[in-house]
Amino acid sequence: MQGIAVAIIANAAACAVFVRAASLNYPGGYAALRLVEHLQKSQPTVDLINVHVDNLAAQSGFSRFSQIDSLNNGAIAVCFFLSPNANAHQDTDTVCCAVLKQVHFDKTEHLDNPGQFADYTHLVTEVHAVVDSVGATHE
Amino acid sequence: MASTGPLGADMLSPIPLLVAMVVGTRLTMSGLFRHADVSGLDLLLLFVAWAYVYVCPFTKVEESFNIQAAHDLLIFGPVELEKFDHFEFPGVVPRTFLGAIATAILAAPFHLAAAAHGAPKIWALTFVRASLAFLVWVPLTRLGRALGQHYGSTTIRNSFLLICVTQFHFLFYCSRPLPNTFGLVLVLWAYTLWVQRKFSGSVRLFAAATLIFRCDTLILCAPVGVSMLLRRQISFPAFLWAAVTGAAASVALTVAVDSYFWSRLIWPELDVFWFNVILNKSADYGVQPLLWYLTSALPRMLLVSAAFLGASLLVPRRLWQCLRGPGAGATEPGDGARNLSWELVLPMIAFVGLYSLLPHKELRFILYCVPALNAASAVGFARALDVAQTRGSKGSSFLSKVLAMFIFAVRISSIGRVEFAEPRSLVLLLSSHSAFSS
Numbered sequence: 001m002q003g004i005a006v007a008i009i010a011n012a013a014a015c016a017v018f019v020r021a022a023s024l025n026y027p028g029g030y031a032a033l034r035l036v037e038h039l040q041k042s043q044p045t046v047d048l049i050n051v052h053v054d055n056l057a058a059q060s061g062f063s064r065f066s067q068i069d070s071l072n073n074g075a076i077a078v079c080f081f082l083s084p085n086a087n088a089h090q091d092t093d094t095v096c097c098a099v100l101k102q103v104h105f106d107k108t109e110h111l112d113n114p115g116q117f118a119d120y121t122h123l124v125t126e127v128h129a130v131v132d133s134v135g136a137t138h139e
Numbered sequence: 140m141a142s143t144g145p146l147g148a149d150m151l152s153p154i155p156l157l158v159a160m161v162v163g164t165r166l167t168m169s170g171l172f173r174h175a176d177v178s179g180l181d182l183l184l185l186f187v188a189w190a191y192v193y194v195c196p197f198t199k200v201e202e203s204f205n206i207q208a209a210h211d212l213l214i215f216g217p218v219e220l221e222k223f224d225h226f227e228f229p230g231v232v233p234r235t236f237l238g239a240i241a242t243a244i245l246a247a248p249f250h251l252a253a254a255a256h257g258a259p260k261i262w263a264l265t266f267v268r269a270s271l272a273f274l275v276w277v278p279l280t281r282l283g284r285a286l287g288q289h290y291g292s293t294t295i296r297n298s299f300l301l302i303c304v305t306q307f308h309f310l311f312y313c314s315r316p317l318p319n320t321f322g323l324v325l326v327l328w329a330y331t332l333w334v335q336r337k338f339s340g341s342v343r344l345f346a347a348a349t350l351i352f353r354c355d356t357l358i359l360c361a362p363v364g365v366s367m368l369l370r371r372q373i374s375f376p377a378f379l380w381a382a383v384t385g386a387a388a389s390v391a392l393t394v395a396v397d398s399y400f401w402s403r404l405i406w407p408e409l410d411v412f413w414f415n416v417i418l419n420k421s422a423d424y425g426v427q428p429l430l431w432y433l434t435s436a437l438p439r440m441l442l443v444s445a446a447f448l449g450a451s452l453l454v455p456r457r458l459w460q461c462l463r464g465p466g467a468g469a470t471e472p473g474d475g476a477r478n479l480s481w482e483l484v485l486p487m488i489a490f491v492g493l494y495s496l497l498p499h500k501e502l503r504f505i506l507y508c509v510p511a512l513n514a515a516s517a518v519g520f521a522r523a524l525d526v527a528q529t530r531g532s533k534g535s536s537f538l539s540k541v542l543a544m545f546i547f548a549v550r551i552s553s554i555g556r557v558e559f560a561e562p563r564s565l566v567l568l569l570s571s572h573s574a575f576s577s
Contacts, residue, residue: 003523004520004523004524006443007444007447008301008443010443011305012305014442014443015306015307018311019191023195025195026196026199029196029197033261036259058203059200060199060200061198061199063206063207063264064206064210064224065210065260065261066264067260107228
């Protein structure tokens with residue numbers, strides 16, 4: 001019985017290690033969460049938010065489920081969540097229409113020239129790629 | 140859609156929902172299907188698979204086609220095809236929509252209910268992956284049940300489940316929307332019928348898995364089919380008839396559905412077959428040593444349970460009976476002519492051996508062999524349990540309960556830490572001409 005117990009505990013312990021390692025394997029997914037969170041906190045003044053998603057992010061967790069089509073600002077979201085009564089909901093709907101902003105996602109690959117990044121308002125990208133491009137822009 | 144909360148907050152919320160789904164499944168199973176026979180260990184498997192979804196909710200590039208398809212089906216419905224991802228970013232080879240359709244249908248009620256209450260869209264990803272885990276879980280529990288019935292032993296059934304639940308890769312992969320996972324759903328049903336000695340049905344399902352989801356399942360079908368024929372479990376005409384009818388139905392289904400979604404006459408797996416086998420481009424993705432599956436993939440997938448596989452197989456009498464066909468011999472339960480261990484394992488050895496010849500190797504390619512190997516290991520595991528119990532250790536049943544609790548605790552404790560998993564190599568930057576006030 002001890003042998004079986006050890007075998008099962010060893011398996012379970014290995015599972016814990018594996019699942020921990022696996023959970024660190026999706027940087028693109030977490031970057032997407034942070035992007036949406038950031039968009040909703042900051043209040044962009046442009047009407048079209050144009051996001052570029054690079055290859056690594058698209059391969060490691062950034063799917064269409066992470067994308068949003070439009071953005072309403074943070075105050076509305078709070079109003080929506082915190083007011084259970086019908087009146088507030090009506091207000092929410094009215095304000096919503098007024099400040100809706102479009103969000104566009106682009107997965108174009110092989111953007112080597114820094115000038116090609118000019119149209120994007122946000123980048124989700126690998127660290128070294130950004131350092132290279134930003135360095136090039138500032139020269 | 141309302142706002143998402145701070146990072147991690149909306150990842151935490153699906154927990155009560157997943158728990159509700161477990162309870163709901165239990166109630167539905169016991170209510171609608173009186174004979175469903177779902178045990179507590181069965182449900183533990185589902186819960187662990189869903190816990191993996193919760194800890195790793197995202198998907199990788201190999202899962203891209205199916206997850207984008209499931210998204211488009213859920214969000215746009217099956218009519219606004221021009222918005223679908225496969226038209227916007229066409230991949231190298233076409234894939235079938237059938238798997239995505241099945242998961243999207245299962246996930247749709249949960250998605251609609253959550254969206255109606257203002258939940259962020261990212262929740263739907265969890266629902267889709269939880270649905271897929273459910274689709275794999277159902278035949279997995281049926282396989283365990285079939286094993287228990289074949290050997291007339293609840294211990295063997297529970298051993299099978301316990302081995303499956305303590306291995307990582309199998310339950311982790313069962314919620315990943317890979318073509319292999321959708322193939323696995325059908326292959327698990329095929330294994331179940333194989334154990335139940337319903338060979339024609341088994342052949343039909345193997346054919347469906349091959350022709351709809353993964354053409355490379357042929358490497359598994361061939362040894363299994365040869366085994367059935369050599370053992371005279373099915374006559375050659377009956378085998379041919381089952382294969383042809385299964386194939387005809389599968390191809391009709393995939394061509395009809397996928398031609399609609401791809402807007403041209405198409406049989407996706409035929410294109411995949413053409414690209415991968417005839418043109419053989421797979422080596423472009425990397426080359427592994429010949430014995431990689433044996434020395435790297437299988438040890439990681441089986442873990443310590445490999446010892447019980449050895450205990451099941453290293454009984455010379457069983458190998459002899461397996462090779463000589465059912466003859467007179469031992470008749471003790473879980474042994475003798477009725478023992479399936481070698482019958483299940485020999486085709487898997489051929490399967491992994493054949494796949495080893497291909498230079499490009501991935502763990503998911505041989506995922507099919509894990510439940511079959513576990514079915515064999517369960518016999519050795521149950522035997523070890525019996526031996527331990529007849530030796531009369533009084534604390535044994537208490538210890539087994541402690542074990543179950545422990546396994547549960549390990550999973551739960553690893554869940555809580557996920558929100559600290561920061562993206563390591565990606566940053567989010569505002570571009571230099573940022574038009575933002577903050």
